[in-house]
Amino acid sequence: MTTERYNPREAEPRWQKYWTENRCFEAREDASRPKYYVLEMFPYPSGRIHMGHVRNYTMGDVIARFRRAMGYNVLHPMGWDAFGMPAENAAIERGVHPKAWTYENIAAMRAQLKNMGLSLDWSREIATCDPDYYRHEQAMFIDFLKAGLVERKVSMVNWDPVDHTVLANEQVIDGRGWRSGALVEKRELAQWFLKITAYSDELLTALDGLTRWPEKVRLMQKNWIGRSEGLRFSFALETADGKPLDERLTVYTTRHDTIFGASFCAISADHELARHLSEKDEGLAAFRREVAALGTSEETIERAEKKGHALGLYARHPFRKDVRLPVYAANFVLMGYGEGAIFGCPAHDQRDLDFARKYDLPVLPVVAPKGTDPASFTVGSEAFIEKEGDNTVLINSDFLDGMSVPAAKAEIAKRMEAMGIGERRVNFRLRDWGVSRQRYWGCPIPVIHCAACGIVPVPKDQLPVTLPEDASFDKPGNPLEHHPTWKHVACPSCGKPAKRETDTFDTFIDSSWYYARFCSPHADVPVTPEAARYWMGVDQYIGGVEHAILHLLYSRFYARAMTATGYLDVKEPFESLFTQGMVIHETFRTLSGEWVLPADAVNQDGKWVHATTGEPLEVGGVEKMSKSKKNVVDPDEIIARFGADTARWFMLSDTPPERDIEWTEAGAEGAWRFTQRIWRLVNDAAAHAGGSDA
RNA sequence: GCGGGCGUGGCGGAACGGUAGACGCAACGGACUUAAAAUCCGUUUUCCGUAAGGAAGUGUGGGUUCAAGUCCCACCGCCCGCACCA
Numbered sequence: 001m002t003t004e005r006y007n008p009r010e011a012e013p014r015w016q017k018y019w020t021e022n023r024c025f026e027a028r029e030d031a032s033r034p035k036y037y038v039l040e041m042f043p044y045p046s047g048r049i050h051m052g053h054v055r056n057y058t059m060g061d062v063i064a065r066f067r068r069a070m071g072y073n074v075l076h077p078m079g080w081d082a083f084g085m086p087a088e089n090a091a092i093e094r095g096v097h098p099k100a101w102t103y104e105n106i107a108a109m110r111a112q113l114k115n116m117g118l119s120l121d122w123s124r125e126i127a128t129c130d131p132d133y134y135r136h137e138q139a140m141f142i143d144f145l146k147a148g149l150v151e152r153k154v155s156m157v158n159w160d161p162v163d164h165t166v167l168a169n170e171q172v173i174d175g176r177g178w179r180s181g182a183l184v185e186k187r188e189l190a191q192w193f194l195k196i197t198a199y200s201d202e203l204l205t206a207l208d209g210l211t212r213w214p215e216k217v218r219l220m221q222k223n224w225i226g227r228s229e230g231l232r233f234s235f236a237l238e239t240a241d242g243k244p245l246d247e248r249l250t251v252y253t254t255r256h257d258t259i260f261g262a263s264f265c266a267i268s269a270d271h272e273l274a275r276h277l278s279e280k281d282e283g284l285a286a287f288r289r290e291v292a293a294l295g296t297s298e299e300t301i302e303r304a305e306k307k308g309h310a311l312g313l314y315a316r317h318p319f320r321k322d323v324r325l326p327v328y329a330a331n332f333v334l335m336g337y338g339e340g341a342i343f344g345c346p347a348h349d350q351r352d353l354d355f356a357r358k359y360d361l362p363v364l365p366v367v368a369p370k371g372t373d374p375a376s377f378t379v380g381s382e383a384f385i386e387k388e389g390d391n392t393v394l395i396n397s398d399f400l401d402g403m404s405v406p407a408a409k410a411e412i413a414k415r416m417e418a419m420g421i422g423e424r425r426v427n428f429r430l431r432d433w434g435v436s437r438q439r440y441w442g443c444p445i446p447v448i449h450c451a452a453c454g455i456v457p458v459p460k461d462q463l464p465v466t467l468p469e470d471a472s473f474d475k476p477g478n479p480l481e482h483h484p485t486w487k488h489v490a491c492p493s494c495g496k497p498a499k500r501e502t503d504t505f506d507t508f509i510d511s512s513w514y515y516a517r518f519c520s521p522h523a524d525v526p527v528t529p530e531a532a533r534y535w536m537g538v539d540q541y542i543g544g545v546e547h548a549i550l551h552l553l554y555s556r557f558y559a560r561a562m563t564a565t566g567y568l569d570v571k572e573p574f575e576s577l578f579t580q581g582m583v584i585h586e587t588f589r590t591l592s593g594e595w596v597l598p599a600d601a602v603n604q605d606g607k608w609v610h611a612t613t614g615e616p617l618e619v620g621g622v623e624k625m626s627k628s629k630k631n632v633v634d635p636d637e638i639i640a641r642f643g644a645d646t647a648r649w650f651m652l653s654d655t656p657p658e659r660d661i662e663w664t665e666a667g668a669e670g671a672w673r674f675t676q677r678i679w680r681l682v683n684d685a686a687a688h689a690g691g692s693d694a
Numbered sequence: 695g696c697g698g699g700c701g702u703g704g705c706g707g708a709a710c711g712g713u714a715g716a717c718g719c720a721a722c723g724g725a726c727u728u729a730a731a732a733u734c735c736g737u738u739u740u741c742c743g744u745a746a747g748g749a750a751g752u753g754u755g756g757g758u759u760c761a762a763g764u765c766c767c768a769c770c771g772c773c774c775g776c777a778c779c780a
Contacts, residue, residue: 005732219698220775228779253780266780304778330778337779344780350695351778429779548775653718655706660773667706670719676732 006679008643016117025064025119027075029534036072037535038064039515041543041551042079045105045127046086049112051583051625051651051663052544054635058648059580059657060542061118068119075535076119077518079126080106083507088441091473098441099469102129112636117644124521128510129441133517135464136526137509138446142457143565144194145447151193152455155434156270156335159187164477165438166191180476186292192445192503193432196557200225200428203556212576214658217548224549226429230254231413232339233422235265235315238324249273249315249327252338252427256416257408258345260397261366263356265315266308266330268340274329277311284309284329291331306355307331315343318421319398330355338427346383353383366397367405433554435506440471440479442504450491450498459492465500478502511551512558515541515573526567536570545579552577581660583651585631587620595620595630622662633663646672 019025029035040060043053057078064076080102087098106127113120126133144150158167162180166189177184196203204225207218233256234248249265267274269291278285287309308328317323325343332351333342346356347365356363367386368377374395386392386405394400400408416422436445444465446458458465468486471479480486480502491498513526515538520531543551555573562568588601588608600611608617625632638647650671655661 216698216775223697223776226776226779230780251780255780306778332778332780334779342780349780351780354778427779429776545774653706659706662706664705664719666720673732674718680733 006676006683008645008675012115012117012643012645016114019119020122023123025074025076025121026123027073027077027121029531030073031534033071033073035075035535036064036067036540037075037538038067038540039077039518039538039542041541041547042081042511042514043109044081044084044086045102045109047105047108049109049116049635051633051635053113054116054647055583055651055657055661056542056544056580057113057116057118058651059578060540061116061120061648062652063540063542064119075124075518076121077124077126077521078113078118078120078122079124079514079518080109080128081507081511081514082106082127082129083442083504083510085439085441088439088473091441095473097469099129099467102127102441115639115644116635116648124518126514126517126521128443128507128514131464131466134443134510136517137443137505137513138458138463138465139460140513140526140562140565140567141505142446142460143567144561145457147561147565149195149198149561149564151195151432152190153193154188154190155193156186157189157191157434159185159189161185162476166436183293189436191434191436193434194509194557194561196433196554197428197430199557199560200227200430201426202560203430203553206556206572210572210577213574214545214577214579217545217552217577217579220548221553224430224553228254228427228429230338230425230427231256231409231416231422232425233318233416235318235325235343237327238314238316240312240314245313247273248421249341250339251341251343252425253343255345255348255409256412256422257394257400257403257405258348258366259317259319259343259412260394260400261345261347261364262317262325262343263346263362263364264344264352264359265325265327266333266342266344266355267311267327268333268335269329269331270335271329271333271340273341274311281311284311287329304331306351306358308355308359310359318416318419326361328355328359336431337429347379348383348385350383350385353379353381357381364396366394366400367392368395433506433508433557435509436503437506438478438481438502439504440467440473442507443510444480445501445503445505447501448489448491448498449501450493450496452496453491453493453498456491456493456498462492480504508550508554509558512554513562515555516559516562516568526562529569532568532570536568537573537575540576540578541574542578542580544582548579578657580657581655582624583663584622584660585625585633585663586622587629587631588617589620590615590617595628597630624660625663638668642668642672643675646675649675 038060040056043049060076064074068074082102087102090096090101091098128134141150160167160177160180160182162182163177167177167184176182204222204227207222210218230253232250232252234250237245237247237249239245249267251265269288274284274288278288308330311327311329313327314324315327317325332355333340344352344355345366346353346361346363348367353363355361363379365377365379365384367384368374370391370393372395377395392405394403394405394408397408400411403411413422413424417424444467446463446465448456448458450456468480468483471483473479475482487500487502489498489500490496516527516532516536519535520528523531552574559568559573560571563571586598588596588598590596590610596610596617601608601617602611608619609615610617620629623629623631635647646668650668651661653671653674654667
């Protein structure tokens with residue numbers, strides 16, 4: 001029995017040094033051994049690692065070590081998702097250059113990760129803000145452009161009139177810019193889009209093949225893509241006094257069975273027809289402005305009352321000669337979905353019902369439970385929506401009477417197709433991916449706008465288009481736009497003065513292909529075919545569920561786009577996905593509501609008080625670690641006190657990896673004792689075996 | 695509103711329809727120590743009982759079954775995602 005104790009402060013650096021010096025974790029392609037690619041979502045270099053990183057990277061590390069022990073050739077790389085707003089905010093607030101800020105943070109975090117004893121291949125480290133990384137992103141974008149996977153179009157954006165920039169939906173709080181506090185406007189802006197919708201169907205159906213992904217994530221993506229089967233058809237239009245118009249009104253519906261219950265049509269305020277008519281109708285123009293001012297945040301949508309503005313036009317009912325439907329511009333019709341126009345059937349759609357009650361439109365039920373007397377079946381303030389399994393039939397619907405809903409849909413579709421006014425159509429909720437950002441700290445979009453030649457891609461031999469270092473951040477708006485010289489270039493096509501695109505890419509692009517770059521991080525192509533063939537796809541991907549849709553969907557699209565342009569030959573980048581739970585911790589606050597560090601809370605006779613002020617404290621919930629709630633625990637402190645192995649052991653042993661883990665002082669101490677026990681066990685066994693090599 | 699998930703000791707959590715609470719943490723008792731830490735041994739679902747033992751018990755209420763934490767129905771609570779998508 002030894003009385004020695006394990007000293008991580010001595011042992012951990014010694015082993016970490018050994019691993020580095022002997023390049024223990026550097027991966028090389030080796031066709032004679034089976035490969036295993038384990039990847040954790042790479043971090044944003046905020047400056048310090050947090051407990052979530054510790055948990056995430058420990059899980060990946062254990063898998064990497066396990067697979068190595070099994071004889072696999074393991075690739076386990078690390079890099080930095082290094083472009084983004086916080087670096088630019090630091091520049092605005094503290095005058096630090098985003099590049100300097102970012103690389104300082106990277107250095108600090110790299111040291112922290114090394115202290116964690118992770119078996120990472122640091123020879124493959126990449127940072128997305130490195131021109132040697134983003135030049136490939138630019139080259140691929142140009143090829144995507146040629147392949148028709150990129151589009152420039154005008155779209156509605158959240159515009160901050162004070163900061164002169166587009167804001168993401170998440171940056172709009174209560175209709176105001178999160179930074180400036182200015183009321184956000186909807187504005188039309190020409191933006192670059194990646195045509196992810198070209199893959200809607202495939203991204204959806206291929207989900208079934210991702211059997212090693214969490215069901216939850218697959219379902220979330222499925223709902224996000226949002227496939228619906230319906231009918232697109234058009235109404236003949238006429239004026240109030242019955243004069244027919246040349247143009248027709250095209251709508252999209254999944255409830256064509258309810259056509260006999262239609263009592264109005266509604267178009268989006270942004271619909272072409274509404275724009276056109278508003279030129280001569282000041283009331284309509286005012287209505288459109290009102291809708292635009294409302295913003296797009298969830299709360300405003302929820303609170304907004306259904307409102308419309310009658311256009312003075314009427315749509316002829318396709319099957320009832322005596323019926324015509326008033327056409328409105330309405331605030332609840334979205335331009336981005338379907339045709340931006342609907343027919344309203346109030347009896348069977350709650351929104352349509354609210355609208356009909358407000359404008360006193362007829363409510364005619366056309367679907368009812370089987371056996372109901374059509375004459376006595378009425379709809380009050382709640383629309384009758386049939387649920388799956390309900391036994392319902394069509395009523396008040398001429399030739400559809402008595403049919404089931406699916407039969408009625410089929411009949412209407414058939415008739416409209418025969419009449420040449422409609423067609424069955426599959427619609428998706430998924431939109432194209434707007435990737436333009438009016439920001440400095442991102443990858444420059446490699447195109448040039450020429451008055452004569454239009455949009456001209458930067459020739460590949462002139463890549464990368466690098467960011468100017470001497471940008472200034474003292475004015476609101478895009479520093480690239482303000483830069484005195486950077487944007488002025490000669491057109492690569494005609495040589496005349498032209499203007500460089502000053503928008504940069506959405507940083508989600510950077511993270512949509514980094515997994516491929518890790519296969520050959522120093523190559524002069526995005527990824528070499530040999531390396532990709534050997535290492536791709538990622539055998540185990542690990543990260544937070546908060547990326548279930550955006551990052552993981554974009555990456556799936558990007559792999560397809562790269563495959564379509566010959567850069568890759570893999571459609572699904574991540575063969576197996578694991579989403580780990582969050583790290584949570586107790587919270588405390590004073591009676592006046594200020595958050596207090598858990599370390600400052602002490603329990604006196606069953607009551608919590610502040611350790612130094614003695615102020616009584618309220619116990620808050622156990623919540624995700626966040627600076628604002630002051631319940632973060634710094635991994636560095638834990639590693640300094642107990643060593644990395646203890647922190648790692650606690651993260652793995654306390655709670656199943658997919659669930660939220662509560663960080664507790666007692667749990668950490670328990671993990672520390674356990675680490676000691678293991679060490680003694682091994683040390684004693686070694687002593688008995690006649691040697692000691694701790 | 696729509697979709698999904700989860701409710702078991704003080705805590706993390708185990709239980710092919712077959713002894714509920716494995717294993718671990720914490721806590722408590724004991725040993726060792728001048729003392730503490732560490733370590734080792736033991737106790738630990740709740741209630742009654744000195745004990746032997748008994749009773750209750752997996753969010754709530756029903757049901758299926760020889761047998762239910764597990765299967766079915768209804769409800770309650772919490773969490774997550776989407777949300778005026780026609």
